[in-house]
Amino acid sequence: MKKIPLLDLQAQYATIRDDIRQAVDNVLEGGAYIMGPEVKKLEQEIAEFCGVKHAIGVANGTDALLLVLDAAGVGPGDEVITTPFTFFASAEVISQLGATPVFADIDPKTYNIDVEQVRAKITNKTKAIIPVHIFGQPAEMDELMKLAEQHNLFVLEDAAQAIDAEFKNKKIGNWGHAGTFSFFPTKNLGGYGDGGMIVTNDDQIAEKVRILRVHGSNPKYYHSMIGYNSRLDELQAAALRIKLRHLRDWNDARRQKAAIYDELLKDLPVVTPYHAEDRRHVYHLYIIQADDRAGLMNHLKENGIATGIYYPVPLHRQNVYESLGYGVGSIPISEKMADRTFAIPLYPELTREDQEYIAQTIRNYYK
The missing domain is CATH 3.90.1150.10 (Aspartate Aminotransferase, domain 1)
Structure with a gap:
């Protein structure tokens, strides 16, 4: 009887084994293991790949969502609309900041959040919308952005499953005010452990996220805000740079x-x-x-x-x-x-x- 896994990571690794081992060895030989050159290069390459100004590596896809919402000022008393048909992190991060997740139903064909359902859920407490590009198919971003503009709402694209996806010939992560990717091993671009990335064209959001990911400090040991320890690992970045080519x-x-x-x-x-x-x-x-x-x-x-x-x-x-x-x-x-x-x-x-x-x-x- 055949044995067919849902995903075969060993088969993928076999196709890039030599390149991955060389990349990892280069990091170990170089001696820079946190926020080193591989992270910087990956950030540059992801920004170019997605057509955005900024890409900021963080520890995982959940932190990516959390840091963006924090940078956008989401907090107690705010409501953030998202889909209930997704992984828990999409709502969890809203709650972690003291805000309230508001769930809007999905389109029965695409499984993505339904724009009209979002419209019906907007109140004077609504601060942001998190569409999730579920299973790799983009949500209806043009209509969501129009709706957000009408109500002055922040839009965060949860693109954990959708790197390289496009809506109307424009890369996902380039539609909202910011977008986030997960590099969990099972993702289309997966590392050999946890990892995440934030992309944005907003200079202010990018600056805040870069400070938040290193304990709210800039420069080191000088803290302007309460932050997080959320840095993309140098070894993961090296491996992800190899995988990004494919x-x-x-x-x-x-x-x-x-x-x-x-x-x-x-x-x-x-x-x-x-x-x-x-x-x-x-x-x-x-x-x-x-x-x-x-x-x-x-x-x-x-x-x-x-x-x-x-x-x-x-x-x-x-x-x-x-x-x-x-x-x-x-x-x-x-x-x-x-x-x-x-x-x-x-x-x-x-x-x-x-x-x-x-x-x-x-x-x-x-x-």
Whole structure:
């Protein structure tokens, strides 16, 4: 029986092993391990890649969100609108600053936050909006920015899953007032540990974030604000610089394999991902919907195929947010998708043969 993982990081490493080892060895030989030349070079390369003025490396994708919101002045008494159909960090950082997350429902096709639902949630306490480019497909950024401008709101793009994605031929991270990336190992551009990056065209936000990430100090030992210890590791930066050279090709491979799945699964009673024409979807995950999710996932497991649920409990239904008063059915589309959706294997090294085996296994379930 075949064994097909959801993601094969060892297969990726095998293609770049020599370059990664040389990059790591260069750091170890150089002796600069914190905020060294590799971090600076990666920041320059990410800024150029995304077409933005500033890129600032931090310890992880969650810190990236937190530092931007802090720099934007989000705090107690403020509300920040975001999606409940995402990883917990998107709301967690709002709460950590003493603000209140306000959840708006999603578009049933793209799974991204719905602009009209955001509009309905705006109050005089609203300070910011965090759209999440979920699974690698951008949210509807032009309409969100128009809405934000009308109400003088800060927009932070949570692009943890969407580096290299584009909306209307413009890179994600270049639409909002700032954007954030995660370099968690499973991401399209993943390190060998934690890491994150903030991108922005706003000089003031960039300056504040650079101070916040080093304990609020500038220069060292002189503190103008209460900050954080959130620095991108030099070893991670060195490895990420190698991987960044391959990112476009890897994402193109993901898109090609997604198209193969679309074709192989089109006649089956599952819903394949919707790809909006005005967007470059980078398929961090290939998400399908099924009426009998548990049964189908178990069938795939029995045949050696790994799957994953993203995400089983929408954020408004998490125990920690019970006090916000969102009842069952209050955000119906997110709740429905949390019950129906799951990911099947997708990564650049996945073979056509394996994809056909996965599709046939799904087909067998419905016979």
